[in-house]
Amino acid sequence: MPTLDRHDDVYVLDLGDTENRLHPDLIAAVNNLLDEVEKAPSPAALVTTATGKHYSLGLDLDWLMAHADQQTTYLTAVQELLARLLTLPMVTVAAMPGHVFAGGAMLSLAHDLRVMRADRGFWCLPEADINLPFTPGMSALIQARLTPQTAHEAMVTARRYGGLEAAERHIIDQAVPAESVLSTAITLARSQAGKAGPTLGTIKTRLYPGVLQSLRSNQL
Numbered sequence: 188m189p190t191l192d193r194h195d196d197v198y199v200l201d202l203g204d205t206e207n208r209l210h211p212d213l214i215a216a217v218n219n220l221l222d223e224v225e226k227a228p229s230p231a232a233l234v235t236t237a238t239g240k241h242y243s244l245g246l247d248l249d250w251l252m253a254h255a256d257q258q259t260t261y262l263t264a265v266q267e268l269l270a271r272l273l274t275l276p277m278v279t280v281a282a283m284p285g286h287v288f289a290g291g292a293m294l295s296l297a298h299d300l301r302v303m304r305a306d307r308g309f310w311c312l313p314e315a316d317i318n319l320p321f322t323p324g325m326s327a328l329i330q331a332r333l334t335p336q337t338a339h340e341a342m343v344t345a346r347r348y349g350g351l352e353a354a355e356r357h358i359i360d361q362a363v364p365a366e367s368v369l370s371t372a373i374t375l376a377r378s379q380a381g382k383a384g385p386t387l388g389t390i391k392t393r394l395y396p397g398v399l400q401s402l403r404s405n406q407l
């Protein structure tokens with residue numbers, strides 16, 4: 188399950204050491220930790236990461252198939268988490284030590300900055316290959332955070348991007364050696380920690396009004 192650590196002004200939220208799929212329990216745990224982070228006075232910043240070879244492989248499809256009657260509630264919770272991270276009133280950095288797929292990739296896009304391992308691991312939106320359409324809110328998030336050309340390619344072809352290519356396409360901000368992923372993210376976050384506060388939250392909210400409206404709508 189997710190854990191929270193602190194490095195001076197930077198909170199580090201570790202999603203875990205498994206596939207870190209967005210199971211309802213994981214979503215609830217992350218939200219509880221974000222409640223703690225949001226209480227922190229400025230300066231403060233957030234880094235999310237993972238311990239194993241996956242950052243996150245996205246939706247928990249096994250759980251969803253076993254609980255089809257809860258699909259709307261589940262997807263609403265996922266999208267609310269994306270919206271919350273997108274507007275968190277501090278700078279957020281995703282430190283990705285390995286694979287980042289589907290809903291995990293969207294989770295990374297809800298952060299302000301992204302750092303990924305350069306030599307191994309893929310960032311991918313595989314929905315076209317698994318016959319699972321993006322919700323309108325997810326589509327809006329992806330299109331808002333990627334260039335039009337990259338969003339189209341990633342969504343339509345389900346291409347897998349390694350760290351270096353992801354950096355070239357501006358999907359991520361930096362591709363670094365595996366041992367430097369977390370430290371680079373913490374350094375980036377620390378340099379922006381003084382911006383934490385209501386003003387930054389307002390700036391983010393006004394930057395993405397359409398995305399937030401779509402994520403928080405009942406259209407799934």
